Amino acid sequence: MVFRLKFTKEEFRENSTCCISNSEGKMLFINHIILVFSFIMGLLGQAVSLECYSCSHVVNSTDCRSTVTCSNDQVCYKKREFTSQIYFDFGCVDKQSCGRYAKIPNRTIAMKMDGGQTQYCYECCSSDNCNKNLCKHSSAASCADDETVDCARWNSLFSICEDINKAKLICPKYCNLCHVVDGNWSPWSSWSECDVSCENGTESRVRSCTNPPPKYGGLDCPGEGIDSKTCQRQLCPVHGGWSDWGPWGTCPETCGIGMMSRTRSCTNPVPDRFGDHCFGNSLENALCHSGPCAIVNGGWSGWAQWDKCSVTCGVGMQSRARSCNNPKPKGYGKTCSGRDLDVKLCYPGLCATTDCYDVLKKQNAAKSGVYNVTLWRSKQETQVYCDMETDNGGWTVFQYRFNGLVDFYRNFTEYERGFGDLGTEFWLGLIIVEEMAAQGKTELRLDLTAAGGITVFENFQNFVLGSSPNYTLNIDPGTGTAGDGKSGLSYHNGNAFSTYDIDRDRNSRMNCAVYAHGAWWYNNCLYVNLNGMYVTPGSRRTQSMIYHQFNEFYSLKASKMMFRRV
Structure with missing residues (x-):
């Protein structure tokens, strides 16, 4: 729709009042034009709606190709913002949402890879598909005025040069702002240490607006x-605190001077998490x-009965x-004269020798060899071999192998009762070892010799065997030169004793005693097999006498297992 308006002074005079001055005529002419122009623009607003590009959250403006027809009283807009990167929105918006009414979020500037800034932009326009060309301004480095804007006219109408950020x-260039420098952040510093040593605290980091600093009115x-x-x-640890003192107790004396007391408790609060106890x-x-x-x-009162003798045997x-x-x-009044305690010697009888530890206590110069002992619980008399040289002596030896003359591939009953010769190679028996190790706190020691003559040892505290029929091995982690990592004796800790005829290992697919040609506290299956087959020392065989942590699967030359009360 096109409207053409043409007025001449003569036509205007013919349609106007005759009796007006020259200046009044000019004013009426202008007002007439304005009214007609407003009428035509109203018709255009009702008849014609804008077409605008319409896209949401696109990364590149050129990727937006769809358009939409706006409603009346709407214009085209383009918005540029950022989250993790810069995005663009296009579409229609009410006229009132443009200009000073546009809401600018707190995060108005994005940092570019080169250290510069990308400003938030929200601009509107009122011609068809005009919004793709919005938010395009020359860079600060080029310092060129927007070719679509008459800067002199805009400054005269809107004083744009006074708004430095827009100008x-x-x-x-027109507003002489080529020297304006927007501030930019320096990189973040490293995070500080937590400001507390326990519970919840805060870590912080800082940056400064110095890369570069803002100058000449820059952002x-x-x-x-x-x-x-x-x-x-x-x-945090909770340190203990005292409760209030309780009331004083009654005086224990009915006359004279006595001593009364009162108490308090460390319960306000109770110490917790390694906190200090009350002082x-x-x-x-x-x-x-x-x-x-x-x-x-x-x-004096009468004497009380004699206490029990302080020992069960000896003096x-x-x-x-x-x-x-x-x-x-x-x-x-006077106190009693004399002593309130009477003491005497007692002798319940001779003490039985229950293990090699007892032998050493009674015979300081005892030599290594075979001794008679009486088991402490069953009172059974038996012979044991005592090692009196190793680590101050007192060791009861229950396994000794060094030449392979005794076959250790035996059934469960033989391992319970023991076999071999105490003078050469032997196994003392699970029944005896279980009872002797249960007499008190006991340590276990292994002495091993490799094919080349290298000797090592390993000590294990709190050695205990479970009761029959499992005789479960219980030890603390070892210390010594043989080693006790993942492939030491501790791998077998907590397992029952197995033989070829009694399978109590943890392997559901086979009998580890048969596989290893021995008898042991097998797990699944073994890293230690000191009752395995005796072969030429240094041979690599899983079924042989081995201690993997020390010598892998190479057969040993000698093995000695013994225990001692501590």
Whole structure:
């Protein structure tokens, strides 16, 4: 739709009042044109709607090809913002949403890879498909005015040069703003240490607006110069605190001077998580006086019965006591004279020798060899071989192998009862070892010799065998030169004893005793097999006498297993 308007002064005079001045005529002419123009624009607004590009969240403006027809009172817009990268939105928007009414989010500037900034942009236009060309301004480095804008006219109408942030985008050269420098952040510093040693605290990092700093009215850096995050440490220890003192107890004396007391407890709060216990005493005493007493001298009670002898065998001590309470001294009376404790020697009888540790205690100069002992629980008499040289002596040997003359591939009953010769190679027997190791805290020692003559040892504290029929091995991790890592004796800890006729290992597919040609506390299956086949020392055979942590699967030359009370 096209409208052509043409007025001449003569036509205007013919249609106007005759009696007006020249200036009034000019004003009426202008007002007439304005009214007609407004009428035509109203018709255009009702008849014609804008067509705008319409896309959401595109990375490249040129990728937007779809369009939409706007409603009346709408214009085209383009928005540029960023999250992790820069995105563009195109479409229609109410006229009121443009200009000063556009809401600019807090995050208005994105940092580009070259260190510069990309500003948030929200611009509108009112011609068909005009919005793709919005938010395009010359870079600060080029300092060129926007060719589509008459900077002089815009400045005269809207004083655009007074708004530095807008003027440097549109008319930087005209407004003499080529020297304006927007601020840019320096890189973030490293995170600080957590500001607490326990519980929840804060770590922080800083940056400065110095890369470069803003100059000549340029934008300050957006966002904050300090960043923080929560850091978590272990829970804080809880240090104990005293409760209030309880009331004083009654004076224990009915007359004279006594001692009364009161208590408090470390429960306010109770110490927890390795916190300090309360310092000070939980009991407080004070003198009390219940009035003068009559003078009473003290007198002894009768002697109590003799206590039990301090030992069950050998020479010990017995004691008995009496008290100065028959009567108690009162009112500055004299205390009892003499002793309140009587002591004498006792001798329940000779002590039985229960293991090599007892032999060493009774015979300091005892040599290694075979000794008679009486088991402490069953009272069974038996012979054992004692090692009196290794590590101060006192060791009861229960396995010794060094030449292969004794076959160790035996059934379960033989391993329970023992076999071999105490003078050469032997196995003492699970029944005896279980009882002797249960007499008190016991340590286990292994002495091993490789084919080349290298000797090593390994000690294991808290050695215990479970009861029959499993005789489960229980030891602490070892210390010594043989080693006790993943392939040491601790691999077999917690397992029952197995033989070729009694399978109690953890391998469901086969009998480890048969596979290893031995008898042992097999797991699944073995890394230690000291009761395995005796072959030429240094041979690589899983079925042989091996200790993998020390010598892998190469057969050993000698093996000695022994225990001692500690």
